[in-house]
Amino acid sequence: MFHIKQEKPSWQSGIAKNITFIVTKDCQLACKYCYLVGKNEKERMSWDVAKKAIDYILDNEQDFREESVIWDFIGGEPFLEIELIDKICDYLKMEMFRRNHHWFNSYRFSFSTNGINYHTDKVQDFIKKNREHISIGITIDGTEKKHDLNRIWKGDGPEHGSYKDVVKNIPLWLEQFPGAGTKVTISSADIPYIKESVLHLFNLGINEIHINCVFEDVWKEGDDALFEDQLMQLADTIIDNDLYKENTCSFYTENMGKPMDCVLDNGNWCGSGKMLAIDAVGNFYPCTRFAQYSLRDKKAWIIGNIHDGIDKNKLRPFLTLDRCTQSTQECIDCEVASGCAWCQGENYDTADTPTIYQRSTAICKMHKAHVRANNYYWNKLFRKLELEGKREEFEQNKKSVNPEIC
Amino acid sequence: MKKLVGQVTEAERDEIQRLFERRNGLNELARILTADNAELYEKLVKDLGETGTKFQNWWDTMAAKYNWESTPNGNWEINFDNCEIYLVDNTL
Amino acid sequence: MLQYLIIHLDDTSVSYCHYDNYKKERNLISLDDLKAGILFAMKENLMIQMVYPDYQLPKEYEATIETIDHVKIKSISQSINANVVVIDSWNDLESLKADKEIAYVLRTDKASFFECYSRLLPILNEVSRLNVVIKNIETFTDDDFAKYKTILGEIASKVKDCYENNHAVQLNLLTDRMMLDKMNNCNAGWESITLAPDGRFYVCPAFYLAGENEDFGIGKAKFSVGDLQTGLDIKNPQLYRLDHAPLCRKCDAYQCRRCVWLNRKTTYEVNTPSHEQCVVAHIERNASRDLLASIRTIGTFLPDKEIKEIDYLDPFDVKEEY
Numbered sequence: 001m002f003h004i005k006q007e008k009p010s011w012q013s014g015i016a017k018n019i020t021f022i023v024t025k026d027c028q029l030a031c032k033y034c035y036l037v038g039k040n041e042k043e044r045m046s047w048d049v050a051k052k053a054i055d056y057i058l059d060n061e062q063d064f065r066e067e068s069v070i071w072d073f074i075g076g077e078p079f080l081e082i083e084l085i086d087k088i089c090d091y092l093k094m095e096m097f098r099r100n101h102h103w104f105n106s107y108r109f110s111f112s113t114n115g116i117n118y119h120t121d122k123v124q125d126f127i128k129k130n131r132e133h134i135s136i137g138i139t140i141d142g143t144e145k146k147h148d149l150n151r152i153w154k155g156d157g158p159e160h161g162s163y164k165d166v167v168k169n170i171p172l173w174l175e176q177f178p179g180a181g182t183k184v185t186i187s188s189a190d191i192p193y194i195k196e197s198v199l200h201l202f203n204l205g206i207n208e209i210h211i212n213c214v215f216e217d218v219w220k221e222g223d224d225a226l227f228e229d230q231l232m233q234l235a236d237t238i239i240d241n242d243l244y245k246e247n248t249c250s251f252y253t254e255n256m257g258k259p260m261d262c263v264l265d266n267g268n269w270c271g272s273g274k275m276l277a278i279d280a281v282g283n284f285y286p287c288t289r290f291a292q293y294s295l296r297d298k299k300a301w302i303i304g305n306i307h308d309g310i311d312k313n314k315l316r317p318f319l320t321l322d323r324c325t326q327s328t329q330e331c332i333d334c335e336v337a338s339g340c341a342w343c344q345g346e347n348y349d350t351a352d353t354p355t356i357y358q359r360s361t362a363i364c365k366m367h368k369a370h371v372r373a374n375n376y377y378w379n380k381l382f383r384k385l386e387l388e389g390k391r392e393e394f395e396q397n398k399k400s401v402n403p404e405i406c
Numbered sequence: 407m408k409k410l411v412g413q414v415t416e417a418e419r420d421e422i423q424r425l426f427e428r429r430n431g432l433n434e435l436a437r438i439l440t441a442d443n444a445e446l447y448e449k450l451v452k453d454l455g456e457t458g459t460k461f462q463n464w465w466d467t468m469a470a471k472y473n474w475e476s477t478p479n480g481n482w483e484i485n486f487d488n489c490e491i492y493l494v495d496n497t498l
Numbered sequence: 499m500l501q502y503l504i505i506h507l508d509d510t511s512v513s514y515c516h517y518d519n520y521k522k523e524r525n526l527i528s529l530d531d532l533k534a535g536i537l538f539a540m541k542e543n544l545m546i547q548m549v550y551p552d553y554q555l556p557k558e559y560e561a562t563i564e565t566i567d568h569v570k571i572k573s574i575s576q577s578i579n580a581n582v583v584v585i586d587s588w589n590d591l592e593s594l595k596a597d598k599e600i601a602y603v604l605r606t607d608k609a610s611f612f613e614c615y616s617r618l619l620p621i622l623n624e625v626s627r628l629n630v631v632i633k634n635i636e637t638f639t640d641d642d643f644a645k646y647k648t649i650l651g652e653i654a655s656k657v658k659d660c661y662e663n664n665h666a667v668q669l670n671l672l673t674d675r676m677m678l679d680k681m682n683n684c685n686a687g688w689e690s691i692t693l694a695p696d697g698r699f700y701v702c703p704a705f706y707l708a709g710e711n712e713d714f715g716i717g718k719a720k721f722s723v724g725d726l727q728t729g730l731d732i733k734n735p736q737l738y739r740l741d742h743a744p745l746c747r748k749c750d751a752y753q754c755r756r757c758v759w760l761n762r763k764t765t766y767e768v769n770t771p772s773h774e775q776c777v778v779a780h781i782e783r784n785a786s787r788d789l790l791a792s793i794r795t796i797g798t799f800l801p802d803k804e805i806k807e808i809d810y811l812d813p814f815d816v817k818e819e820y
Contacts, residue, residue: 133431
């Protein structure tokens with residue numbers, strides 16, 4: 001049966017609470033595009049803080065009614081704290097079970113890692129122990145050249161890329177998590193390498209590439225044209241070589257670049273506020289991007305702590321935030337608005353006042369270039385399918401994965 | 407061999423998915439819980455038994471309801487994404 | 499659109515709203531700035547509200563003030579010629595010799611209000627308008643909400659008696675909502691702006707009076723929005739407008755102050771009210787609804803007004819239906 005690979009929906013998408021432990025602010029790498037401006041080796045979460053956070057969350061089940069939970073661990077590099085993570089996960093399992101908490105029936109442990117320590121015994125033992133409840137994303141940016149352009153080892157001396165230290169662990173990762181995807185971040189300097197990088201990742205066996213431009217205002221004159229060109233070249237290669245059958249790249253999304261309605265289509269893009277992040281000293285945040293180490297120009301947006309609990313008033317702006325209220329008139333009127341993303345933390349960091357209600361438009365010209373290339377991709381693909389007599393089948397198959405048929 | 411043999415409702419899917427998740431959770435909990443923690447250990451053992459029974463009951467009930475095709479060495483699988491039931495038999 | 503300029507004449511000028519003024523040292527606005535403020539208001543077509551300190555102003559100030567139409571907001575101890583008189587103590591309220599031409603503001607904290615509200619009842623016969631401002635509404639608990647509802651019911655009974663005796667007293671907590679067809683909030687930063695003694699503009703006096711180092715969590719509580727030399731410079735001005743307040747723009751607790759200062763303090767965002775502010779406003783709204791029905795038992799009253807029955811006290815709880 002003919003089909004085009006479609007991106008897998010994330011686990012319990014939309015119905016899972018995401019709770020993030022910022023277990024360390026340390027990392028082996030010093031990636032040039034990293035938004036974490038306050039990384040350091042000192043702020044590591046203690047067991048006492050982690051336990052108090054868990055007890056608070058599980059004690060207050062009535063305030064966490066989501067059907068499922070994703071216990072997320074980030075850093076810095078989370079696997080630097082694998083022993084603490086192991087202890088946290090064991091405690092979570094026991095406590096959710098002991099308390100008959102509804103999340104015992106639906107939980108995951110999730111990790112975003114640079115992959116460097118993936119093969120170590122401690123990490124591997126942890127994976128085996130929690131095999132049915134783990135999802136791990138390893139970040140690899142593409143070819144060695146592209147990856148090492150940004151993802152370099154921390155420390156003095158000449159720049160030293162991390163590609164070789166990560167790529168050696170990819171086969172093991174894919175063996176343990178077949179179909180796993182990776183996240184690629186594009187900054188200005190990366191644009192010339194987009195095509196070769198995505199193709200390289202496909203060749204490594206990573207069939208799902210989640211890729212996006214950074215939200216920060218880093219874009220130079222002409223970047224949009226270069227970006228568009230790279231995406232069109234990549235589109236040609238994917239379509240001409242039938243790579244779309246087994247691979248997905250989030251750059252190409254069928255329904256993006258359309259006008260949006262302020263009544264019918266007014267949801268916020270970002271999930272901040274529906275998530276919860278906890279840092280090493282036990283402060284709560286609406287998402288990790290509101291912790292001080294993520295912010296360049298603003299103060300941390302603390303919504304409570306493990307001792308006093310969550311101040312729900314501090315979450316109200318997030319949970320009532322809609323697309324149009326935070327957007328400029330230009331964004332509201334934009335003819336290609338759909339699919340244009342934003343990061344609430346970046347919006348806050350760049351706003352003229354301490355508010356989450358001022359949308360950053362730094363990504364505007366890149367989004368428009370993205371839309372043009374995306375349109376090119378689908379027009380070309382559809383024409384090819386039509387000429388091959390497969391367009392109708394494609395549309396039918398698309399419907400068959402619609403969950404409504406359940 | 408893996409063959410599509412039927413489909414259940416969303417509610418039925420949710421029920422078996424919950425049991426599946428619980429069984430996995432109990433199994434992974436069993437790896438870290440020892441008899442030293444008597445109270446929790448007993449609770450776990452009891453729950454494992456009950457969940458296993460409910461799990462099997464679901465398949466028995468659904469098989470009877472939908473009359474799915476079967477083979478002597480085969481077993482059924484469910485795709486949680488689309489509620490489809492497959493017959494899997496590696497001897498065929 | 500900007501309509502009012504509030505001139506906070508002195509650091510010790512009386513507070514007529516939720517914020518407290520802890521400043522004790524006099525610091526009068528310079529005469530030049532006062533004149534420039536008046537000129538600004540004239541050019542921008544703004545109504546001026548002069549907020550007085552608790553002492554007699556120099557003659558040249560009084561003379562300057564009288565060059566323009568304005569409203570005088572004064573404390574009870576300096577209430578000569580005032581249009582609005584602020585009362586900070588229940589004893590002062592009891593001994594008040596009310597003037598029906600004056601609007602009175604009673605500022606009280608929650609505990610005193612709960613304890614002393616019955617002392618307010620006789621005054622309702624004497625005044626045309628009384629605004630009760632509960633200073634610390636951000637501290638209301640569920641028990642307080644219940645008490646507040648009961649107390650408003652008791653006060654409403656007295657208000658009804660006034661109406662029955664042909665005295666249509668205005669009490670902000672109960673009668674404003676009966677009269678309104680749309681939101682009538684404070685609207686600081688949108689319809690009004692404050693000129694402070696330092697010659698700078700602030701969203702409202704509370705943003706001027708905040709301590710230099712006061713911080714509600716995400717940045718300085720005190721910030722100005724322009725000055726007399728360069729004019730107004732309100733960053734993100736849209737956030738002070740009703741249409742940029744997702745919870746409020748569809749709300750029908752029309753009498754709510756929608757205090758941007760309390761919003762900033764409790765939720766960090768000037769456009770987002772706290773749970774406490776919303777619930778208090780809705781308890782008042784519902785009490786107004788009951789009062790309206792009660793007055794109508796006496797005779798025809800505001801026949802075109804309707805306050806619908808609702809099943810929530812905080813619009814946040816029904817935001818999905820919004």
